[in-house]
Amino acid sequence: MLRRYLFKRLLVAIPSLVIASLIVFTLPRLLPGDAVQLMMEEKAYGKDVDDLRHKLGLDRPIYIQYFTWVGDVVRGNLGESLWTKRTVAEELAMRLPITLLLGGLAIFFAIIIAIPIGVLSAVRADTMRDYVARSAAIIGLSVPSFWIATLVIVLPAIWWGWTPHLGFTEFSKSPTAHVLQFLLPAFILGVASAAGIMRLTRAMLLEVLRQDYVRTAWAKGLREGVVVLKHSLKNALIPVVTILGIQLAQIFSGTVIIESIFQLPGMGRFLFDAINQRDYPVIQGINLLVVSIIVLMNLAVDLLYAVLDPRIRYS
Amino acid sequence: MDAYTPSKPSLSRRDLLKWGGAGLAAAAAAPVVWSPAHAQSPKRGGTLSLRLWDPPHFDPHLTISYKTHIVYTFSHSRLLKPKAGPGVVPGTFPLEGDLAESWTQPNETTYVFKLRKGVRWHNKPPVNGRELTAEDIVYSVERFRTVKGNANAYMLASLDKVEAPDKYTVKFTLKEPYVWFLDMVANPMAVAIVPKECVEKFGDLKKPKSVVGTGPWMLDSYRPNVGYTLVRNPNYFVPGLPYIDRVEATVDEDNASRMAAFIVGKYDLGWEFPGQINRTDWVQIKDTLKQKRPRLQTAEFTGNVMSHISMRTDQKPFSDPRVRQAMSLAIDRQGILDATAEGVGVFNSPVPAALTEWSLPVAQLGEGAKYYKYDPKEAKRLLGEAGYPNGFPASICFTTYGSTVLVDSAQLILKYLKDVGIDSKLDQKEYGAYISSCFYGKFDSLTYGPQTPFLEPDNFLFGQYYPGETKNQSHINDPVVADMLIRQRRTVDVAKRREVIHDIQRYLAKQQYYVQIASGVYVAVWDGALKNYGPNLGYDYGGRLMAAWLDR
Numbered sequence A: 001m002l003r004r005y006l007f008k009r010l011l012v013a014i015p016s017l018v019i020a021s022l023i024v025f026t027l028p029r030l031l032p033g034d035a036v037q038l039m040m041e042e043k044a045y046g047k048d049v050d051d052l053r054h055k056l057g058l059d060r061p062i063y064i065q066y067f068t069w070v071g072d073v074v075r076g077n078l079g080e081s082l083w084t085k086r087t088v089a090e091e092l093a094m095r096l097p098i099t100l101l102l103g104g105l106a107i108f109f110a111i112i113i114a115i116p117i118g119v120l121s122a123v124r125a126d127t128m129r130d131y132v133a134r135s136a137a138i139i140g141l142s143v144p145s146f147w148i149a150t151l152v153i154v155l156p157a158i159w160w161g162w163t164p165h166l167g168f169t170e171f172s173k174s175p176t177a178h179v180l181q182f183l184l185p186a187f188i189l190g191v192a193s194a195a196g197i198m199r200l201t202r203a204m205l206l207e208v209l210r211q212d213y214v215r216t217a218w219a220k221g222l223r224e225g226v227v228v229l230k231h232s233l234k235n236a237l238i239p240v241v242t243i244l245g246i247q248l249a250q251i252f253s254g255t256v257i258i259e260s261i262f263q264l265p266g267m268g269r270f271l272f273d274a275i276n277q278r279d280y281p282v283i284q285g286i287n288l289l290v291v292s293i294i295v296l297m298n299l300a301v302d303l304l305y306a307v308l309d310p311r312i313r314y315s
Numbered sequence B: 001m002d003a004y005t006p007s008k009p010s011l012s013r014r015d016l017l018k019w020g021g022a023g024l025a026a027a028a029a030a031p032v033v034w035s036p037a038h039a040q041s042p043k044r045g046g047t048l049s050l051r052l053w054d055p056p057h058f059d060p061h062l063t064i065s066y067k068t069h070i071v072y073t074f075s076h077s078r079l080l081k082p083k084a085g086p087g088v089v090p091g092t093f094p095l096e097g098d099l100a101e102s103w104t105q106p107n108e109t110t111y112v113f114k115l116r117k118g119v120r121w122h123n124k125p126p127v128n129g130r131e132l133t134a135e136d137i138v139y140s141v142e143r144f145r146t147v148k149g150n151a152n153a154y155m156l157a158s159l160d161k162v163e164a165p166d167k168y169t170v171k172f173t174l175k176e177p178y179v180w181f182l183d184m185v186a187n188p189m190a191v192a193i194v195p196k197e198c199v200e201k202f203g204d205l206k207k208p209k210s211v212v213g214t215g216p217w218m219l220d221s222y223r224p225n226v227g228y229t230l231v232r233n234p235n236y237f238v239p240g241l242p243y244i245d246r247v248e249a250t251v252d253e254d255n256a257s258r259m260a261a262f263i264v265g266k267y268d269l270g271w272e273f274p275g276q277i278n279r280t281d282w283v284q285i286k287d288t289l290k291q292k293r294p295r296l297q298t299a300e301f302t303g304n305v306m307s308h309i310s311m312r313t314d315q316k317p318f319s320d321p322r323v324r325q326a327m328s329l330a331i332d333r334q335g336i337l338d339a340t341a342e343g344v345g346v347f348n349s350p351v352p353a354a355l356t357e358w359s360l361p362v363a364q365l366g367e368g369a370k371y372y373k374y375d376p377k378e379a380k381r382l383l384g385e386a387g388y389p390n391g392f393p394a395s396i397c398f399t400t401y402g403s404t405v406l407v408d409s410a411q412l413i414l415k416y417l418k419d420v421g422i423d424s425k426l427d428q429k430e431y432g433a434y435i436s437s438c439f440y441g442k443f444d445s446l447t448y449g450p451q452t453p454f455l456e457p458d459n460f461l462f463g464q465y466y467p468g469e470t471k472n473q474s475h476i477n478d479p480v481v482a483d484m485l486i487r488q489r490r491t492v493d494v495a496k497r498r499e500v501i502h503d504i505q506r507y508l509a510k511q512q513y514y515v516q517i518a519s520g521v522y523v524a525v526w527d528g529a530l531k532n533y534g535p536n537l538g539y540d541y542g543g544r545l546m547a548a549w550l551d552r
Helices: A002-030 A035-043 A049-055 A062-074 A088-123 A128-142 A145-160 A175-209 A212-219 A224-261 A267-276 A280-308 B013-017 B019-029 B066-075 B134-146 B181-186 B196-202 B255-263 B279-292 B321-330 B333-340 B366-372 B376-385 B404-419 B431-436 B457-465 B479-490 B494-511 B541-545
Strands: B047-052 B080-082 B095-097 B100-107 B110-115 B159-166 B169-174 B217-223 B227-232 B246-251 B297-302 B307-311 B345-347 B392-398 B422-428 B446-450 B514-516 B518-526
Touching (some): A002 A062, A002 A280, A035 A049, A062 A280, A088 A267, A088 A280, A128 A175, A145 A175, A145 A224, A145 B255, A145 B279, A212 A224, A224 A280, A267 A280, B047 B255, B047 B541, B066 B217, B066 B227, B095 B100, B095 B181, B134 B159, B134 B196, B307 B321, B307 B404, B321 B366, B321 B376, B321 B404, B321 B494, B333 B404, B333 B518, B366 B494, B392 B404, B404 B446, B457 B479, B457 B494
Antiparallel strands (some): B080 B095, B100 B110, B159 B169, B227 B246, B297 B518, B307 B446, B307 B514
């Protein structure tokens, strides 16, 4: 049954990806200015704008450019950067692991911060602890992660002449240093996501705690831990898991700035440079990859529902 | 003198406010704080760290990007190079031989260079340390000027042919006399000498593997967005040099992290181009630096980044000199410096004040000097005399270059012009659109923006004032100027040429074809352990560090 559901969901994912590919292809071209104009100054094409446009294949009708690109993508060819002349696939292979590790750790931090605090806040609703947790969540939601990152980097440098690790250490050089350099940026990214998850956990759990079966559990004399964690939390977590899927997209967009601040050569930073240079194949390649990851993660989230709530059946 | 040398503005705001203070511009261009190296014997070894930029690729003949050219100042040689070290006054660029042992000029249009013998390429495939010959120079020069896509090829536009009469001699024949030829050859933006084996093997020089030169350091590793490492070339042709074993260049695009990294000692040079710190950042961190890095050395000198207002002088109303003079009088240059550069900076003549050998201080511009004053009343009077008593509408083509300083100054310019009746609108364009249109003179009314920071006056003057030149944004067609511009290009005697260039500046000050604003005063900063180093304009980082050494 699960296998059939999975197959159906994968089929549904195809139109999502097609629509996404259209958006991903069109949006960069709607930005003012284009790669040709930027390259003219850089590469002395001077009056030969048309020549350069032709060389880059940008003089063909946009739908032909789109179909050529999609055709290449289907064959596993994401194109070549207009500026570096390296293939997009080669560039992404180098950068994707960095962003995945950063994003994965950020989600991990978001969960381990948000869920315990959300539970505590719901169980001790309208107490001082709850107020503090909710205020913290509001702050977390309001303060942008790049601002926190800037403070975390600059203030210790000014006060104590110390700053967190800046720069990139290859895994092959030092596995420990490689992993450690992700902790702080991932934590900062995670904090922003944690705020939303914490608020939702609290709200959902409060709702579940008012259900009859929970009252029954209390009446049976079960311990608080069992009632809250085993009987209530599992049911409260379904919408939270959905939100996690959405947060994932937010975390990916957050990496654009955080990677620049912490000098991590991931996809976010690459995307930032590509947008500045109107490097269409790179922008398209990264966005398509991110969309694919998000579509797959949402699928994973849907599958998780069944694990969390046996009442959900995939038929 | 290892003591911390705090930065002092070279001229106070009050000084500049006083009109007579403009004469201090020249003084400001000289270093205020100077820190000679110890009379110690140089030490070999050590790693120097600095913040540099990620090159778009590594082919210096296929990009105007300084991000690529900087790498080549470490790894490659040129025929000549500007001297470096604590003895060189910033803003001056005396030349010395690099690959050339000596050179002669048998006539006005011929230059003959004798090459050093025994210069070897880096011992890397596909060149594998073979000896450099005159044919390599001919190959590089020909590639530089003929390869499609080299925006810097104009630097050798005067060249007719280049030949190698023998293994160690190169002969250049020019189409017409061009006295700046040697400066062009020495410029890091111009011909880096590259081996043809690399071009043949890789198709171009874009890949890191193709970075094989004869310079003091060799490219060891590169990772996009992270940085690159250069290691000492053990076979460098100057025995004993370089002293520094390893250069770590970090790509760091975030100002907060750059600042923090510098405070904690990660970088040995200031993080901004060229080895300096933005004055606004400097003001914030100098006290902290005094505690955290007490041995830091500093020097101040005028920057050569010069912004100006260009106008369609081929059309009304800007064809009338009184309108242009009024535009200049309407702008409070000191007000712009106060708002954007902590009040510190220098007013520019048509040749930027940073080029101390060539720029005439504003106070010495003669009759034209008065148009650099802030005098809105006189501006209005001149506009009235020209037939525009109520001013006129205009638009200013503009792009931000990502600079808040530029945005702030553009807003002030709008205000100043409006105060005298010139009601301008900012026509803001995206960078690419700006470059392909307004930067090359395609606009209706006005533009405002920075110019390329050249190291000699010819590019500023000839490039921007000679009829038909691509950077003649103001569409100037003035036979008097054109004649003087050609004359300075043909005057071999430096003192006489300087006179012509001074005359040009005096004449242009009256004409006000461009309204030159002001340049900031750089704060160059370097670690106290770095000895025998002298900062300068331009991005010849490798050249400036070649004979420097680390005392740690």
